[in-house]
Amino acid sequence: MEETGRERKAAGPPPWAPTKSTVFRSYAAAVVGDRAEAPSARGNGVAARSSNLRAVRKRPIVARLTRDIVQTFEKCNPEFNYVDSLNPKHFLTSPAVPVHNDGLDNANSDLILYVNLELVNKKSDRRYIVEEMLGQGTFGQVAKCWDAETNSYVAVKVIKNQPAFYQQAIMEVSLLSMLNDKFDPDDQHHIVRMLDFFPWKNHLCITFEMLGHNLYELLKKNNLRGLQLQFVRTFSRQILDALIVMKGAGIIHCDLKPENILITPKVNSAAGVKVIDFGSACMEGKTIYSYIQSRYYRSPEVLLGYPYTTAIDMWSFGCIVAELYIGLPLFPGASEYDVLSRMIEIVGGQPPDDLLREAKNTRKFFKHVGSIYPGNEAHDGLCSSYRVLTEDEVEARDSKKPKIGKWYFPRGRLDRLIFAYPWKNLNEETEKEDCLALVDFLRGLVEFDPNKRWSPLQASYHPFITGEAFTGPYEPFRETPVIPVGRAATVDHNPGGGHWLAAGLSPQVVSWKH
Numbered sequence: 001m002e003e004t005g006r007e008r009k010a011a012g013p014p015p016w017a018p019t020k021s022t023v024f025r026s027y028a029a030a031v032v033g034d035r036a037e038a039p040s041a042r043g044n045g046v047a048a049r050s051s052n053l054r055a056v057r058k059r060p061i062v063a064r065l066t067r068d069i070v071q072t073f074e075k076c077n078p079e080f081n082y083v084d085s086l087n088p089k090h091f092l093t094s095p096a097v098p099v100h101n102d103g104l105d106n107a108n109s110d111l112i113l114y115v116n117l118e119l120v121n122k123k124s125d126r127r128y129i130v131e132e133m134l135g136q137g138t139f140g141q142v143a144k145c146w147d148a149e150t151n152s153y154v155a156v157k158v159i160k161n162q163p164a165f166y167q168q169a170i171m172e173v174s175l176l177s178m179l180n181d182k183f184d185p186d187d188q189h190h191i192v193r194m195l196d197f198f199p200w201k202n203h204l205c206i207t208f209e210m211l212g213h214n215l216y217e218l219l220k221k222n223n224l225r226g227l228q229l230q231f232v233r234t235f236s237r238q239i240l241d242a243l244i245v246m247k248g249a250g251i252i253h254c255d256l257k258p259e260n261i262l263i264t265p266k267v268n269s270a271a272g273v274k275v276i277d278f279g280s281a282c283m284e285g286k287t288i289y290s291y292i293q294s295r296y297y298r299s300p301e302v303l304l305g306y307p308y309t310t311a312i313d314m315w316s317f318g319c320i321v322a323e324l325y326i327g328l329p330l331f332p333g334a335s336e337y338d339v340l341s342r343m344i345e346i347v348g349g350q351p352p353d354d355l356l357r358e359a360k361n362t363r364k365f366f367k368h369v370g371s372i373y374p375g376n377e378a379h380d381g382l383c384s385s386y387r388v389l390t391e392d393e394v395e396a397r398d399s400k401k402p403k404i405g406k407w408y409f410p411r412g413r414l415d416r417l418i419f420a421y422p423w424k425n426l427n428e429e430t431e432k433e434d435c436l437a438l439v440d441f442l443r444g445l446v447e448f449d450p451n452k453r454w455s456p457l458q459a460s461y462h463p464f465i466t467g468e469a470f471t472g473p474y475e476p477f478r479e480t481p482v483i484p485v486g487r488a489a490t491v492d493h494n495p496g497g498g499h500w501l502a503a504g505l506s507p508q509v510v511s512w513k514h
């Protein structure tokens with residue numbers, strides 16, 4: 001996985017130019033005066049859905065106007081010979097220079113995608129017609145495709161043609177099928193649906209339901225000013241719902257970030273999100289990689305090289321919730337040292353000594369000083385034997401300055417940040433109470449000690465999520481160790497019920513203590 005957070009996102013799709021089929025279709029669209037069918041600045045409307053002019057299947061008027069158009073041209077001019085493959089290709093992949101795989105792949109082992117390319121599941125003969133690029137990531141490319149069988153759009157992830165990526169993608173397929181089929185068969189828990197997977201020209205292709213923009217794009221649209229609290233609450237509740245199911249299944253997502261949470265098409269005009277990208281996910285207790293999570297969302301235990309659990313997703317989740325509210329990443333460190341320094345400054349305290357004692361990378365960031373350092377004193381009253389290295393100490397050791405990024409908001413603690421953030425005008429008492437609840441909620445998520453960090457189920461009963469009045473610091477019930485079970489699990493006690501219980505799925509056996 002690359003070192004950067006945002007920086008690894010793909011550039012947008014290349015400019016469009018009309019294909020031969022586009023010209024035909026747009027002509028038809030112009031004739032019927034249907035703007036929806038005409039080419040847009042970004043794409044060529046319905047035209048790109050088919051690679052074959054003989055297969056017109058959309059709106060009846062357009063269908064009638066263009067039906068048999070090729071045959072009509074052939075009748076008019078016996079020399080007219082329409083061949084799909086002669087259409088100029090409109091490449092979506094960048095670079096589009098053929099290098100590997102008999103000229104099908106570029107230098108990065110990405111399949112060179114172009115508009116109207118067909119990706120075919122040979123077993124079922126199901127065809128997906130490429131229309132536009134949705135994203136280029138670490139594992140490959142995601143293209144918006146027309147599913148000729150169901151007459152609907154889908155998102156197809158075309159994995160790079162390299163064994164390591166193939167192996168990891170197989171993991172994504174297996175974990176997501178387990179989550180979809182066993183733990184969320186009725187699609188109620190905000191996890192993307194996988195629809196199909198198949199090999200194509202030495203690339204594994206995975207088909208997903210088509211979703212909307214990701215949360216980072218949503219924040220950008222809002223000029224990075226953050227969302228209204230009601231949306232922060234709704235989205236947080238839904239992501240938590242997904243995390244409860246994942247924890248119940250024993251799955252660690254390992255790359256939770258705003259880019260991997262997508263807006264769902266509106267159902268009954270309600271806003272919704274789903275978690276995507278299980279390409280870095282693994283089973284709890286079977287963790288292989290130590291270099292995981294995108295840097296801004298990386299948990300302290302991963303930074304420090306300590307064994308990790310599903311609690312790392314809760315750290316990332318805390319970072320996402322804060323970002324949704326303030327509009328900017330909470331810990332946008334330019335290096336791991338910068339991220340850790342920001343955590344210490346914003347959250348207060350530092351990782352507990354027993355974690356620092358056992359973690360592999362402690363010496364990268366801390367100096368052992370004996371039991372004198374105030375460390376967590378302000379936080380939990382305990383002194384620490386470890387002090388975080390100063391920038392000068394890191395520079396002296398590494399012979400280069402650690403990379404330190406800009407601060408985009410006033411330096412200080414989390415509560416100050418949430419209350420003093422310039423875009424928000426907190427005038428109503430209820431809003432202030434909501435903010436108090438939000439600060440308290442975040443406190444349990446960006447908790448340095450993974451054993452004290454709230455589980456998704458514990459967090460789901462916080463007043464910020466339930467909407468109950470916030471009366472003081474939340475004390476979560478004590479949770480028994482997770483027993484991964486499927487749909488038929490039981491719950492000892494349900495204090496008021498929760499959205500996930502209402503949905504009929506309780507992936508954990510819990511006991512309660514108030």
Ligand SMILES: Nc1ncnc2c1ncn2[C@@H]1O[C@H](COP(=O)(O)OP(=O)(O)OP(=O)(O)O)[C@@H](O)[C@H]1O
Nearest residue numbers: 134135137138139140142155208209210211277279
């Ligand atoms: N089901 C979907 N519907 C719509 N867009 C999608 C869908 N799945 C993925 N995308 C888009 O493609 C982008 C990349 O997808 P994904 O994160 O699964 O790929 P990746 O190669 O693992 O990327 P990364 O390296 O950023 O983790 C997403 O941020 C999103 O914008």
